[in-house]
Amino acid sequence: MSYLLMQSITKTFPGVIANDEVDLSVERGSIHALLGENGAGKSTLMRILYGMYIPDHGRILLNEQEIRIPNPRAAIRLGIGMVHQEFQLVPSLTVAENIALGYEPRRNGLVDRKTQRLQIEEILARFGFSLPLDKPIAELPVGIQQQVEIIKLLFRKAELLILDEPTSVLTPQEVESLFKVLQTLREQGKTIIYITHKLREVKILCETATILRRGKVVGRVKVADASEKELANLMVGEQVIDQVFPRSQGVGQERLTLKEVSALDDRGVPALKNVSFSLRAGEIVGIAGVQGSGQSELVEAISGLRPVKGEIWLNGRRITRASPRRRREIGLAVIPEKRKEQGLNLSTHILENVVSTRYYKPPFSGWLTLFTRPAERFAARVIAEYNVAAPGVKSMVKNLSGGNQQKVIAGREMIDQPEVLIAAYPTRGLDVGAAQFVREAMVKRRDQGGAILLISADLDELFAVSDRLLILYEGRIVAEKRPDETAFEEVGLYMTGHLHAG
Ligand SMILES: Nc1ncnc2c1ncn2[C@@H]1O[C@H](COP(=O)(O)OP(=O)(O)OP(=O)(O)O)[C@@H](O)[C@H]1O
Ligand SMILES: [Mg+2]
Known part of the structure; x- marks a missing residue:
């Protein structure tokens, strides 16, 4: 049985059907790719799962239980977390403060910094991260900020993590570290939904993929059974994607x-x-x-x-x-x-x-x-x-x-x-x-x-x-x-x- 099932999800905006009877099913402990052209409806579907939008109709089941997700706080309570493209970190606060923000352990009404620190360190150790906990976010490169976002979700006990185009802001080196992180999360039983336009990443990371086109599901595949070319064709139709370009024919002024x-x-x-x-x-x-x-x-x-x-x-x-x-x-x-x-x-x-x-x-x-x-x-x-x-x-x-x-x-x-x-x-x-x-x-x-x-x-x-x-x-x-x-x-x-x- 699937860990997550979204059934017949429809969401319209004025003049646009962003999701049209979408079905999505994801196994526990897997990385599932959500693919599709610009405007296909990927972010909308994930915002519904994270409680940012309410669908016009459709059902969501988690562990075979039907759930309602009226807002992100409810999503977090259900173990669902999302890393957005624009990070939601406070630049002037430290890494540790950002990780715990809004979910600080308390004792007699006061933030219990010692417990907080221990909890964060335990998570870092379990998932093999090392982060400069006392540095302000503003001083850290984007790749590290993104890891902070991921740890923040784990601190909130997320079991299902949604990443919306996580590598578009990363350098190749940072992409490699992100892949290691995600693979470790999967080994520890976490479930990940991964939005990307880069098919190479899908081949490396994901077991299964769902492909959207103009708001509708046009395919669900086992990644091992599909080549990058086949995935590209499913996404954009039978277009030829040619990567070879001619060089300059001569320069002027x-x-x-x-x-x-x-x-x-x-x-x-x-x-x-x-x-x-x-x-x-x-x-x-x-x-x-x-x-x-x-x-x-x-x-x-x-x-x-x-x-x-x-x-x-x-x-x-x-x-x-x-x-x-x-x-x-x-x-x-x-x-x-x-x-x-x-x-x-x-x-x-x-x-x-x-x-x-x-x-x-x-x-x-x-x-x-x-x-x-x-x-x-x-x-x-x-x-x-x-x-x-x-x-x-x-x-x-x-x-x-x-x-x-x-x-x-x-x-x-x-x-x-x-x-x-x-x-x-x-x-x-x-x-x-x-x-x-x-x-x-x-x-x-x-x-x-x-x-x-x-x-x-x-x-x-x-x-x-x-x-x-x-x-x-x-x-x-x-x-x-x-x-x-x-x-x-x-x-x-x-x-x-x-x-x-x-
Ligand atoms: N709040 C909104 N109001 C109106 N239209 C919206 C809103 N959010 C999304 N849409 C529309 O819904 C459609 C799907 O958008 P969505 O952001 O889900 O696409 P996407 O698959 O994530 O694309 P991309 O790869 O470019 O990020 C688009 O046509 C978009 O303009
Ligand atoms: Mg998007």
Whole structure:
């Protein structure tokens, strides 16, 4: 008998059937993959299981008992926990305080810190974690923060853990540690539901998978019996996913040049150190590096969001101190790393989001007016060409699925054929088909003479589309390599500081 059974779950939002008679069954002590295109209904189904949404109808059985989950607190009481993509940690509190938050053991009404500490240490020992319990969350890398989220669930005695695209924010090294953690949890009898777009992860981790398409279950498979290709076909239909791209056919003028650029990070510590390179028309330059090597500061420096020493030139003009808007005017487009803070305004609709970076230019704007027809046409084009699942141009961005939010930004920045594009993690959160589309769009733009700087945590992606790779390590460019002449492992060694330039 299944440990978890969800039966005929239906959930509608205005204009959208997010889940349409969905059945899901999961065995105890297994890792079950929940797969499907952007907007297929994965997060919605899991939010129902975690008590964040109430389904229109359907039943949920846990251990053969029908249960009701009116809110997350009830889910936790039933042993169900969820790690969201945006972590729910308090940056200023320590690891231990975060783990126990809201569930502190008490004695005579007061928090019993000693018992709390013992309980946490016991969990760490049992599952083989080691965490700096007294450090504030803000000082820890993302991979460790995610482990804190997982321990938090175990502290609340979760038996069923839901992870929604846990690896999209992790470096390859952190992904490896997460896999070990999840495998240990399974050995100890925990049950895991794992949402991902990465089929390699499914093959490594999961026993079974359920595939959703447009809100409906289109398949349930034993992972061992299906190839990555078959899984991809189930997800996106019979599309051909081709990973081989042609290289640059020749480069033109310098479009973007950095000369001895240095910058500080948010804490005032040097994060970029004398970075010099140039990007030419007709090439894609990939930036490889472990997370926190200066990528964020590099993108912000070029976009005009972070002051720098040194010089930055764009299309033959010095823009070192130019405003972000001025840079856009002379040909820069940016897909930023933090889509919710720097890329989108969640509290408004798609239309306003896609014209926000160009509202001051014709055809959108004339003398003190914003022309709505061209704006609507533009937004409709982004939705159509980038296959954004949304009822219309006036759909609120906060109601879009994660991947569809990413498509809105990618479409807005790429659709007008920018001369220079800075693409920071452009395929993060996209399903295999959409990621392929964005990679093809970058290659196409390059072949028409665009200059693209691609920042990615996915080495496969960097190798697939880059003409040159620059490797960032501790804020410096330590190597430049051609992907066709370089082994994966060699780049890995530069990224981790085991190989040095020279
Ligand atoms: N609160 C909401 N209001 C309106 N529509 C919503 C809401 N939440 C989700 N939707 C819609 O329901 C559909 C399913 O979204 P969901 O987030 O479950 O997709 P997903 O499979 O997780 O996609 P992704 O891979 O992009 O994260 C989408 O069309 C989305 O726009
Ligand atoms: Mg989702």
